[in-house]
Amino acid sequence: METDLHVSSIATLSQLIRTRRLSPVELTRACLARVKALDGQLNSVLLLLEEAALAEARQAEAEIAAGHWRGPLHGIPIGLKDIYNTAGIATTGHSALFRDHVPGEDATTVRLLRQAGAVIPGKLSTWEFAIGGSSFDLPWPPARNPWDPALDPSGSSSGSAAAVAAGLMPGAMGSDTGGSIRGPAAWCGIAGLKPSYGLVSRRGILPLSFSLDHAGPMCWTAEDCALMMQVLAAHDPLDPGSADPGPIDFSAGIGGGVRGLRIGVVRHFFESDVACEPEVLAATEATLQALQAEGAVLRDVALSPFGDYNAVGSLISRSESYAIHEDFLLRSPELYGAFGRVRLMGGALVRAADYINAQRQRARLVAEAAAAMREVDVLVFPTSRQTAAPLGEDAMISGPQLFFNRPFNVLGGPALAVCNGFSGAGLPISLHIGGRPFEDALVLRVGDAVERIMATRGRRPALAIARDAAAAE
Amino acid sequence: MTETTEQKLAALGLRVPETELPKLLRLAGDMEKAAAMMRGPRPYAEEPLSAFRLPLPAAPRS
Numbered sequence: 209m210e211t212d213l214h215v216s217s218i219a220t221l222s223q224l225i226r227t228r229r230l231s232p233v234e235l236t237r238a239c240l241a242r243v244k245a246l247d248g249q250l251n252s253v254l255l256l257l258e259e260a261a262l263a264e265a266r267q268a269e270a271e272i273a274a275g276h277w278r279g280p281l282h283g284i285p286i287g288l289k290d291i292y293n294t295a296g297i298a299t300t301g302h303s304a305l306f307r308d309h310v311p312g313e314d315a316t317t318v319r320l321l322r323q324a325g326a327v328i329p330g331k332l333s334t335w336e337f338a339i340g341g342s343s344f345d346l347p348w349p350p351a352r353n354p355w356d357p358a359l360d361p362s363g364s365s366s367g368s369a370a371a372v373a374a375g376l377m378p379g380a381m382g383s384d385t386g387g388s389i390r391g392p393a394a395w396c397g398i399a400g401l402k403p404s405y406g407l408v409s410r411r412g413i414l415p416l417s418f419s420l421d422h423a424g425p426m427c428w429t430a431e432d433c434a435l436m437m438q439v440l441a442a443h444d445p446l447d448p449g450s451a452d453p454g455p456i457d458f459s460a461g462i463g464g465g466v467r468g469l470r471i472g473v474v475r476h477f478f479e480s481d482v483a484c485e486p487e488v489l490a491a492t493e494a495t496l497q498a499l500q501a502e503g504a505v506l507r508d509v510a511l512s513p514f515g516d517y518n519a520v521g522s523l524i525s526r527s528e529s530y531a532i533h534e535d536f537l538l539r540s541p542e543l544y545g546a547f548g549r550v551r552l553m554g555g556a557l558v559r560a561a562d563y564i565n566a567q568r569q570r571a572r573l574v575a576e577a578a579a580a581m582r583e584v585d586v587l588v589f590p591t592s593r594q595t596a597a598p599l600g601e602d603a604m605i606s607g608p609q610l611f612f613n614r615p616f617n618v619l620g621g622p623a624l625a626v627c628n629g630f631s632g633a634g635l636p637i638s639l640h641i642g643g644r645p646f647e648d649a650l651v652l653r654v655g656d657a658v659e660r661i662m663a664t665r666g667r668r669p670a671l672a673i674a675r676d677a678a679a680a681e
Numbered sequence: 682m683t684e685t686t687e688q689k690l691a692a693l694g695l696r697v698p699e700t701e702l703p704k705l706l707r708l709a710g711d712m713e714k715a716a717a718m719m720r721g722p723r724p725y726a727e728e729p730l731s732a733f734r735l736p737l738p739a740a741p742r743s
Contacts, residue, residue, distance in 0.1 A: 519715035
């Protein structure tokens with residue numbers, strides 16, 4: 209059975225565990241073995257928590273055997289980007305600065321995952337403090353893309369995306385300030401949800417930008433993201449940005465298709481504001497036609513230019529991240545990698561009036577998008593203008609933006625990246641689906657439909673498949 | 682007097698390795714362009730466009 213486990217979704221694994229056809233211990237052992245066999249090529253795991261994970265799996269097995277199934281994450285291995293605080297376990301931010309940082313308590317989200325019976329197999333690679341980049345001057349190497357280890361998985365939730373795509377674990381936690389869940393989800397061919405701002409607590413997650421930070425799930429499918437959201441979405445008085453919108457059934461629309469839904473296409477983002485690779489444009493058009501054929505109603509929607517969102521997001525995130533890191537940057541700049549140091553220090557140069565103007569402009573953009581979304585149910589455009597780039601390039605520092613993620617960090621609404629096709633070179637392409645605040649379930653419904661209609665979930669990285677074949681011989 | 686970016690960073694006490702300065706200058710240029718997009722007059726009628734929010738009042742004690 210082991211060879212099937214790594215390509216199984218959380219939904220499938222959970223059903224097997226619930227009906228006692230699969231032991232959480234067997235599943236956890238399979239994940240740990242796969243990490244040991246493959247992660248030398250991917251560097252997605254910073255710290256493997258083998259003994260603790262097996263103990264958690266044994267506890268889950270005993271509880272389920274006694275008739276106490278806690279829910280769909282019970283016994284499921286979920287990795288953590290290494291900015292999530294874990295009590296008594298190092299949380300490094302992938303930085304020399306926090307190499308010895310051992311928190312006293314779990315992040316709220318980690319506590320919720322543990323309460324749901326999830327198994328924590330390890331702490332995962334990240335761009336330094338969720339901003340640095342795929343750097344080679346940090347204490348640990350950068351994660352690599354399982355579709356081609358010479359390529360960048362993108363970031364900052366690089367290890368989370370690589371681990372899930374390679375089937376090392378069925379789900380992981382990421383964080384998203386300017387696209388750090390959706391970017392790596394796109395380049396690694398998985399599903400990644402940036403939930404509505406305030407829906408998932410940031411308490412106990414190393415912060416980057418107070419008004420733009422989001423925590424969220426990264427899985428093989430949108431359906432699995434919905435299962436994780438059911439556990440993660442909870443009001444947290446310890447996070448000042450936490451919202452309390454009332455109960456949401458995140459899986460309500462899974463399998464529901466798109467018939468009758470009004471899908472807004474923000475064409476100017478990808479047709480004139482930013483130049484896209486032809487294969488990305490082709491995949492986007494093919495997906496739109498397929499959605500229309502399934503009964504969706506397509507409408508073109510005009511928002512402010514993509515550059516306006518990027519300018520607002522950039523000024524706010526640079527300012528807020530500098531405020532968080534200033535003391536460290538003054539005292540120990542040498543402990544940062546070069547990418548992180550430059551990106552964080554840049555925030556020192558933003559004037560207070562410019563930061564406040566960015567917040568004022570943000571309010572205008574939010575109002576404009578809210579008006580536009582009265583006419584449509586979701587907004588779509590590509591997640592990235594291109595497929596994965598070579599590892600080691602610092603393309604984030606300047607020049608054309610590679611991703612279309614920033615608008616939904618600025619707007620705060622839910623945003624999902626799902627795989628909607630593959631390039632001629634076999635690299636994943638991704639569609640971005642954004643929704644109105646707290647309509648995360650609707651975004652997940654559309655993402656699930658895209659995955660099913662475009663039939664992308666049957667294809668895994670060749671790296672993983674080749675190793676399985678070798679192991680089976 | 683117009684300060685250079687290097688002088689601004691030094692005044693803030695930030696030490697930037699010489700090799701990283703070109704990237705930081707490019708980033709500073711990008712941020713200045715972004716900020717310039719948002720400067721200029723705004724009609725007061727649209728304000729406030731940014732707000733401080735108090736937490737919701739606690740439920741009354743019974």
